[in-house]
Amino acid sequence: MTITTTPEKFININTILTEIGLTSRQREYLVNFTNRYNKKTQKSKKQAQLNRQHIADNKKMVEFQLPLKELYYPIVTQQSSGSKIQDLDGNEYIDLVMGYGSNLLGHNPPFIKAAIIEQLERGIQLGSQPQLIGEVATLIKELTGVERVAFSNTGTEAVMTAIRLARTITEKNKIVIFANSYHGHFDGTLGKAKIVDNLVQTKAIASGIPTNYIKDILVLKYGDERALNIIKQEAKNLAAVLVEPVQSRRPNLQPKAFLQELRQITQEAQIPLIFDEMVTGFRIHPGGAQAWFEVAADIVIYGKIVGGGLPISIIAGKAKYLDAIDGGMWHYGDLSSPQTKTTVFAGTYCKHPLAIASAKAVLEHLKAQGATLQQELNQRTSQFVDTLNSYFTAEELPINLTSFGSLFGPYAEEKDFNEPSEKKSQLSLVFDLLYYHLLAKGVMLRGNGGFLSTAHTEADLDRIVQAVKDSISELRQGGFLPFR
Ligand SMILES: Cc1ncc(COP(=O)(O)O)c(C=O)c1O
Numbered sequence: 001m002t003i004t005t006t007p008e009k010f011i012n013i014n015t016i017l018t019e020i021g022l023t024s025r026q027r028e029y030l031v032n033f034t035n036r037y038n039k040k041t042q043k044s045k046k047q048a049q050l051n052r053q054h055i056a057d058n059k060k061m062v063e064f065q066l067p068l069k070e071l072y073y074p075i076v077t078q079q080s081s082g083s084k085i086q087d088l089d090g091n092e093y094i095d096l097v098m099g100y101g102s103n104l105l106g107h108n109p110p111f112i113k114a115a116i117i118e119q120l121e122r123g124i125q126l127g128s129q130p131q132l133i134g135e136v137a138t139l140i141k142e143l144t145g146v147e148r149v150a151f152s153n154t155g156t157e158a159v160m161t162a163i164r165l166a167r168t169i170t171e172k173n174k175i176v177i178f179a180n181s182y183h184g185h186f187d188g189t190l191g192k193a194k195i196v197d198n199l200v201q202t203k204a205i206a207s208g209i210p211t212n213y214i215k216d217i218l219v220l221k222y223g224d225e226r227a228l229n230i231i232k233q234e235a236k237n238l239a240a241v242l243v244e245p246v247q248s249r250r251p252n253l254q255p256k257a258f259l260q261e262l263r264q265i266t267q268e269a270q271i272p273l274i275f276d277e278m279v280t281g282f283r284i285h286p287g288g289a290q291a292w293f294e295v296a297a298d299i300v301i302y303g304k305i306v307g308g309g310l311p312i313s314i315i316a317g318k319a320k321y322l323d324a325i326d327g328g329m330w331h332y333g334d335l336s337s338p339q340t341k342t343t344v345f346a347g348t349y350c351k352h353p354l355a356i357a358s359a360k361a362v363l364e365h366l367k368a369q370g371a372t373l374q375q376e377l378n379q380r381t382s383q384f385v386d387t388l389n390s391y392f393t394a395e396e397l398p399i400n401l402t403s404f405g406s407l408f409g410p411y412a413e414e415k416d417f418n419e420p421s422e423k424k425s426q427l428s429l430v431f432d433l434l435y436y437h438l439l440a441k442g443v444m445l446r447g448n449g450g451f452l453s454t455a456h457t458e459a460d461l462d463r464i465v466q467a468v469k470d471s472i473s474e475l476r477q478g479g480f481l482p483f484r
Pocket of ligand 1: 100153154155156157159182183184185244248276277278279303
């Protein structure tokens with residue numbers, strides 16, 4: 001349904017807009033903007049309508065709100081290069097999604113493309129040992145200081161494996177995770193804390209997750225001294241503490257002292273500390289959050305950046321835990337043999353030759369560039385966020401961004417356990433409209449934030465800032481923000 005196809009439908013949408021309390025000025029503006037945006041991205045909208053029946057797709061950048069219904073469709077992209085991505089209608093966007101953080105070096109860098117093509121020419125051999133695997137493992141060890149490395153495909157799989165290794169070695173079950181963290185979609189981490197009858201309990205975050213999967217999960221507040229006390233009390237029952245060192249959902253919380261204290265407590269109690277470095281790994285520093293916070297975890301998982309856009313994840317860390325995959329080190333020519341008790345680890349696509357070739361190109365580049373690559377990019381991201389925040393303050397807008405490395409997003413306050421994750425209001429309508437205004441001006445955000453890459457130029461950043469300013473000004477004209 002497009003808003004203006006038939007007068008009858010036009011009346012329908014206007015009725016809806018009136019019912020939710022929009023003024024006539026807001027309604028008129030919204031209908032005009034929607035028409036303009038639909039026209040500009042018409043091929044994407046057409047595909048969405050054609051495919052909806054066939055493709056079960058829950059991908060959304062903003063939550064469904066009826067007044068914006070006509071704007072809800074994914075932009076269908078056909079090619080990308082550097083910081084830019086192009087849609088089916090030929091519109092170009094400065095991409096800030098950057099493969100959910102995978103494309104630290106931009107889209108399709110020539111050296112990664114060449115490495116993938118070279119491997120493609122040699123074929124895709126699954127089930128045998130990829131030629132480049134040893135070099136990739138060595139590079140990861142050099143950059144991060146881990147002792148051993150295993151290869152998997154996604155962050156979710158890596159989290160699942162890390163927990164299994166910890167449980168195998170400790171012979172315990174209970175895992176501490178922290179509220180607001182994201183560790184992928186393995187059932188065993190999909191618990192949230194809820195206060196029932198004054199007691200903190202773990203509940204499934206969605207339907208289809210049996211209580212049995214999460215009964216051994218203890219969800220604590222991140223960065224909170226009380227969490228450390230609970231870990232001390234529970235120490236003898238814990239198989240691991242799983243941490244997202246800086247949460248993508250709350251990048252402003254960067255609790256170095258907390259992490260260091262957590263390390264000390266877990267070390268003394270011999271509880272494996274697992275760092276989920278899917279986002280922070282190779283981004284904040286070549287050695288990731290471990291190097292940044294000066295905390296050596298027992299098990300560390302990486303992904304995203306390492307694959308340069310191809311699916312890969314890394315389970316790494318101390319030999320004591322990684323040995324549960326293969327039994328540990330042994331030599332030819334003597335009586336040595338695998339000594340450690342092992343558990344299950346598998347996957348058809350683990351060590352995929354294309355992903356390994358791409359990883360080698362990425363890691364060699366990171367090694368050659370040294371920490372300067374991250375320092376410069378992180379500094380640019382912080383300046384970019386400062387520029388936007390100064391503008392928001394001057395315009396008296398309730399938006400405050402923050403960054404960690406090249407990740408940026410809204411400053412997030414601490415929530416109580418029972419607080420809903422998002423409250424819908426006129427303000428959320430304005431934020432969602434801002435998202436679509438930016439798309440209309442050629443800027444593709446990841447929700448309310450995104451990632452910068454080394455491919456983003458100063459001209460790109462200037463264009464983004466200008467697009468934000470123009471969007472805000474239009475939203476003021478449309479009556480969605482007060483005039484100044
Ligand atoms: C911190 C963290 N852990 C785990 C995951 C899951 O990774 P994947 O989507 O590759 O399964 C993500 C994904 O964004 C993540 O940010």
